[in-house]
Amino acid sequence: MMKPSASPGPAPPGLASNSRQLLEQLSGTSTNVNNSSSSVWQLQLQLAAAARQDAGQPNAYARQNAMKKFLASQGGAKAPQMLEASLSLVDRTQQLLMDMAEGERAAAGAGVDASTGAATPAPAAGAAGAPATPGSTPTTPQAKLRDSQLSPNVLLQHKKLSQFSIDDDDELGADAPGAAAKKQDGQQWHALDLSNLHLRSLSPNLFNYAFLTRLYLNGNALTQLPGEIRQLTNLRVLDVSHNRLRELPPELGACFQLKYLYLFGNSVRTLPWELGSLVNLQFLGCEGNPLDPDLLKIFTDKSVTGLIFYLRDNRPEVPLVRDRQFIEVTADGELESACESVQESTSALTGELGRRSFTIMSYNTLCQHYATPKMYRYTPAWALSWDYRRERLKQQILAYDCDVLALQEVEAQTYDDFWVPVLEQHGYTGSFYAKTRAKTMQGRDSRKVDGCCIFFKRDKFRLLARDAMDFSSAWMKHKKFQRTEDYLNRAMNKDNVALYLKLQHIQSGETLWAVTTHLHWDPKFNDVKTFQVGVLLDHMEALLREEGPKRDPRKAPLLICGDFNSYPDSAVYELISTGSVKDHVEDSARDFGYMSQKQFSHHLALSSCYSCLGELPFTNFTPSFTDVIDYIWYSTQALRVRGLLGKVDEDYVSKFIGFPNDKFPSDHIPLVARVEFVKSTSGSRKV
Known part of the structure; x- marks a missing residue:
C-alpha cells in the first residue's frame, strides 16, 4: 500500500536545470512562448486568451447566449464575426478538446503513439481560431477491468452507472433537444451568469441553488469562495477567472460532476488535496497563476487527469476521530445509552438478556470485480486494490465480533479461499449460494460469480436446516405460476438469489431462521424487486408451514438481511x-399473475431493526447515489431489538464524496443489531 504524503513531493532528482527554468516560467503570472511544445499548455494559452476577450463585459456569457439564440432564429450566421462573437469560453473549450481527441484518434489510426508526440497529424482548426495540437487529452481514460476474464457487461450489470455531459439545453432554450429531460427537476434554467459585475463577496444563499450546472463568477474582485460551494453537486462548469483568489476551498472537491474549471488570472499557488475527487474534470484553466512547480509539471506531463489522480492518491489521511457508536434499546423499543463499540455493549451484558440475545451483521462487501477504477475513480488506487480492501474487510468484520454474519457480493472463489479459512479460525461456520449465472459458466468464470453467504459462531448456534433459491426458478415451480408478459420480459432473466438457514441458539434453545438476499439493482425494475421479495416471503412462509402446519408464521423467529436496493418509501x-x-x-401497471393479484401479500409480522431510529442517514454512499437500501428485518412477535450500530460520523463523511476509502472498504456500510428472543416460541428444549 502506498502511504499518502502530506504535501506535493519534490521534483525528481534528475530534473535538468533547463527543465526547472521551464517550470519556473510556467508557474509565473504569464507564460513564456517557449512552452508551446506542450499541447496541454497550448490549450491553456488559447483559452486564456479567449477568457481575456470577455473581460469587462458584464454578463458576458448571457450576452453570448442571447446572440446564439438570435443567430439560430435567423437560420444561421449572417456574418462570420457574429458567429465568432457568439462563442463562449465553454464553446471554445468543447471544440478544442474534441479537436485534440480527434487528433489522437487520427494518430492512433496511423499507428502513432499520440501520447509521446512522436508524430503530429494535420491540426484541425479550433473554435478559438487557432490550431489545436494533438497530445495528451485532458479526459478521464477508460480503465480496464482488472483480474477478470468475464465480460464487463456481465460484471457491471448491477451497478449504478451515471455519466454526465455538459449540455446546452438551459442556454439554447426550451425547444432544444433534451431540454424536456432537464425540466424534470422543476427548473427552467440551470445557469447563472454573474460575470464582470465587480462583486467582492458572495452570499451563502447563492449556493442553495443546488440545481445549478453552470456558474460564472469571472471578472469580479472575489478574494475567496465560500465553503458552501460544496452544495452545488450538479455543477458542470465553474468560471472564477480574473478574480483575486489566492486559494481554492477544499469543499470544492464535493462538486464531483465538475467538467470545466477556469481559474485564469488569479493568484492560486497550490491546489487542495480534496480536488482529487474531481474525477470528471476535463479541463482546468490555470494559466496566469503562480502554481506550485511540482504540481505544474504533473499537469503538463500527464494533463488534468494525471493531476487529479495525483491529488486523489496522495491525499493525507483523514482520521476517523469517532467510530460508530452502538446504541442500546430498551425492551419497549426506546433508545437508551450509547456505547463506544459493540464489544463494550456485549461485555456489559448480564442475566436474561445475555442468555437470550445475539448480534447479527448484514454487509454488502463490494465484490472485487465490481470495484473497478472506472466505477470508483474517486477512490485512491491503493485503497481500491483488492489486497487492501480484503484486509480492511477482515479487520472490520472481526472487530464487530457478531454471532451471525450475513454477507452479500461475495465471490465464490473468495468465499472458499479467503472467508472460510479466516472465519473458521475465529469459530465460524458458513454457507454460500451463488447467483444462477454460475450454473451456465465453466471453470474459472463460474468461480468469479458473486452470491450471498451466512456465517454463524459454532459456540452460539448449531445448523438445523438449509435452503436456497433463485427467484425466477422458484416462481416457475410455484403451483400458481402464470407466464405473464411482465414476468417473461422483466423478471425471468434476473438471477438474484436468497439463502435460508435454520439455526438453534444453543444457550436459550430457541430456533431462528436467518435469511440473506441481494435484489436486482436497476431502478427501472423496481417492480421486479417487489416481485422478488414477494417470492422470497412466499417461500419463507412455505418453509414455516412445512415445519409447523398449525403454528402461526407471524410468531416464528425470523431475520431477513440484505441489500434490497430499495428506498424506505419503495414498494x-x-x-x-x-x-x-x-x-x-x-407496481400499479405491472402484471406478475397471482403474485400481483394477491398484492404480493404475506402473513409475516416484520419490521426494520432500524425503524426505531427512523433508519440511518445512508447505508450506501457514492457520489451519484447516497441513500438507505440495506436492511435487517425481524419478526416483531418473536424477537425484539436491543441494540443497533449507529451512523457514521457526519463530520468525517462530509470530507468525502463516497466510499470505499482507506477506512471503509465497501460502498456500503455494515448494519449490526442485537436481537433478543421474546419468549419460547419453538417448543425446543434448552441445550
Whole structure:
C-alpha cells in the first residue's frame, strides 16, 4: 500500500536545470512562448486568451447566449464575426478538446503513439481560431477491468452507472433537444451568469441553488469562495477567472460532476488535496497563476487527469476521530445509552438478556470485480486494490465480533479461499449460494460469480436446516405460476438469489431462521424487486408451514438481511413492513399473475431493526447515489431489538464524496443489531 504524503513531493532528482527554468516560467503570472511544445499548455494559452476577450463585459456569457439564440432564429450566421462573437469560453473549450481527441484518434489510426508526440497529424482548426495540437487529452481514460476474464457487461450489470455531459439545453432554450429531460427537476434554467459585475463577496444563499450546472463568477474582485460551494453537486462548469483568489476551498472537491474549471488570472499557488475527487474534470484553466512547480509539471506531463489522480492518491489521511457508536434499546423499543463499540455493549451484558440475545451483521462487501477504477475513480488506487480492501474487510468484520454474519457480493472463489479459512479460525461456520449465472459458466468464470453467504459462531448456534433459491426458478415451480408478459420480459432473466438457514441458539434453545438476499439493482425494475421479495416471503412462509402446519408464521423467529436496493418509501419496504402493496406507483401497471393479484401479500409480522431510529442517514454512499437500501428485518412477535450500530460520523463523511476509502472498504456500510428472543416460541428444549 502506498502511504499518502502530506504535501506535493519534490521534483525528481534528475530534473535538468533547463527543465526547472521551464517550470519556473510556467508557474509565473504569464507564460513564456517557449512552452508551446506542450499541447496541454497550448490549450491553456488559447483559452486564456479567449477568457481575456470577455473581460469587462458584464454578463458576458448571457450576452453570448442571447446572440446564439438570435443567430439560430435567423437560420444561421449572417456574418462570420457574429458567429465568432457568439462563442463562449465553454464553446471554445468543447471544440478544442474534441479537436485534440480527434487528433489522437487520427494518430492512433496511423499507428502513432499520440501520447509521446512522436508524430503530429494535420491540426484541425479550433473554435478559438487557432490550431489545436494533438497530445495528451485532458479526459478521464477508460480503465480496464482488472483480474477478470468475464465480460464487463456481465460484471457491471448491477451497478449504478451515471455519466454526465455538459449540455446546452438551459442556454439554447426550451425547444432544444433534451431540454424536456432537464425540466424534470422543476427548473427552467440551470445557469447563472454573474460575470464582470465587480462583486467582492458572495452570499451563502447563492449556493442553495443546488440545481445549478453552470456558474460564472469571472471578472469580479472575489478574494475567496465560500465553503458552501460544496452544495452545488450538479455543477458542470465553474468560471472564477480574473478574480483575486489566492486559494481554492477544499469543499470544492464535493462538486464531483465538475467538467470545466477556469481559474485564469488569479493568484492560486497550490491546489487542495480534496480536488482529487474531481474525477470528471476535463479541463482546468490555470494559466496566469503562480502554481506550485511540482504540481505544474504533473499537469503538463500527464494533463488534468494525471493531476487529479495525483491529488486523489496522495491525499493525507483523514482520521476517523469517532467510530460508530452502538446504541442500546430498551425492551419497549426506546433508545437508551450509547456505547463506544459493540464489544463494550456485549461485555456489559448480564442475566436474561445475555442468555437470550445475539448480534447479527448484514454487509454488502463490494465484490472485487465490481470495484473497478472506472466505477470508483474517486477512490485512491491503493485503497481500491483488492489486497487492501480484503484486509480492511477482515479487520472490520472481526472487530464487530457478531454471532451471525450475513454477507452479500461475495465471490465464490473468495468465499472458499479467503472467508472460510479466516472465519473458521475465529469459530465460524458458513454457507454460500451463488447467483444462477454460475450454473451456465465453466471453470474459472463460474468461480468469479458473486452470491450471498451466512456465517454463524459454532459456540452460539448449531445448523438445523438449509435452503436456497433463485427467484425466477422458484416462481416457475410455484403451483400458481402464470407466464405473464411482465414476468417473461422483466423478471425471468434476473438471477438474484436468497439463502435460508435454520439455526438453534444453543444457550436459550430457541430456533431462528436467518435469511440473506441481494435484489436486482436497476431502478427501472423496481417492480421486479417487489416481485422478488414477494417470492422470497412466499417461500419463507412455505418453509414455516412445512415445519409447523398449525403454528402461526407471524410468531416464528425470523431475520431477513440484505441489500434490497430499495428506498424506505419503495414498494419493497411497504410490502415487507405492512404485509402487502396497494396502489404503489412502482407496481400499479405491472402484471406478475397471482403474485400481483394477491398484492404480493404475506402473513409475516416484520419490521426494520432500524425503524426505531427512523433508519440511518445512508447505508450506501457514492457520489451519484447516497441513500438507505440495506436492511435487517425481524419478526416483531418473536424477537425484539436491543441494540443497533449507529451512523457514521457526519463530520468525517462530509470530507468525502463516497466510499470505499482507506477506512471503509465497501460502498456500503455494515448494519449490526442485537436481537433478543421474546419468549419460547419453538417448543425446543434448552441445550
